[in-house]
Amino acid sequence: MRMVSSIGMLVLSVIFTLSSCNSENDKVVEEEGNDQIIDRVIESNEYMEFRVSCMALAEKLKSYTSTLxxxxxDELMSNLNNDDYMAxxxxxxxxxxxxxxxxxxxETLLNYADFQQLDASERMNLFVRSSDNALNMMVKTRSEGGAADECERRRNEDYSYASSIYVSAMLACSCATGGIGVCxxxxxxxxxxxxxxxxxDRSFADCLKNAK
Structure with a gap:
């Protein structure tokens, strides 16, 4: 079940980068040539349904972890690359x-003609841009001003980057062909x-405390 470990380590490495770095510096630079294709994919049913299904899985897992x-x-998160624990x-x-x-x-997304035209870096660009768009639609403008706004901005960037990495990682998982290990x-x-x-969220809370 090496796929579990590789995905777990991949996402974990990004998580720990998030805790110490500004995600803004890690975003993929857009390539002008395929901007229109990326925009079409972001607005397509194929991509939106894939993203929604990924978030539905995350919400289902959260309903369990909220009881912990x-x-x-923290024990669960330290065992993401432990196959037996995850099983x-x-x-x-x-x-x-x-x-x-x-x-x-x-599978529907992978068979979508526009998506097939994007290379790996362009797909990552797609995930980042769609995560930014989704967050911008959800977040209301805050009125505190000053340091509180800066704390909120940093948290929103971390949310967006975590979402883009998550959707990218989910694209690498294939339950249909890989069996339970890949699931x-x-x-x-x-x-x-x-x-x-x-x-x-923890970083945001600390930021607000330090801002007072």
């Missing part, structure tokens, strides 16, 4: 439907995404 103590949650986790939560939906929408990689990626969001 802080120590239990036991999957046995505790019912995510079969969510995994099937991720797989179905992923575990999708759960590990979802858990790592939740951890990234948790770290962003």
């Amino acid at each position: 103590s802080l120590e239990e949650f 036991e986790l999957v046995g505790k939560i019912d995510v079969k439907n969510e995994l099937l939906m991720v797989e179905s929408t992923k 575990l990689c999708a759960v590990a990626a979802s858990a790592a995404y939740e951890y990234a969001i948790t770290l962003a």
Whole structure:
């Protein structure tokens, strides 16, 4: 089950980068040539449905992790590349439907002609831009001003970057062809995404304390 470990380590490495670096510096520079194609993919049903299915899996996992103590949650996150631990986790939560939906929408996206025209860097650019767009639609303008706004801006950047890495990692998982081991990689990626969001929230709280 090497795929589980590789995906877990990939996402974890990004998470720890998030905790110490400004995600703005890591964003992929847009290439003008395929901007229109990227925009079409972002607005397509094929991509939106894949993204929604990924987030549905993350929400399902969150419904379980929300019942854990802080120590239990941190233990889970430290075992994302532990195949046996992750297999036991999957046995505790019912995510079969969510995994099937991720797989179905992923295959539809991979067969989408516009998406096929994008290379790896352009796809990452797509994930970053769509995450920024989704966040901009959800976040309301805050009125505190000053340091509080800066704390919010940093958290929003971390949210957006974590989301783009998560969707990218999910694209590498294939439950249909890889068996249960590769399905575990999708759960590990979802858990790592939740951890990234948790770290962003903790950093935001610390930022607000220091701003007072």
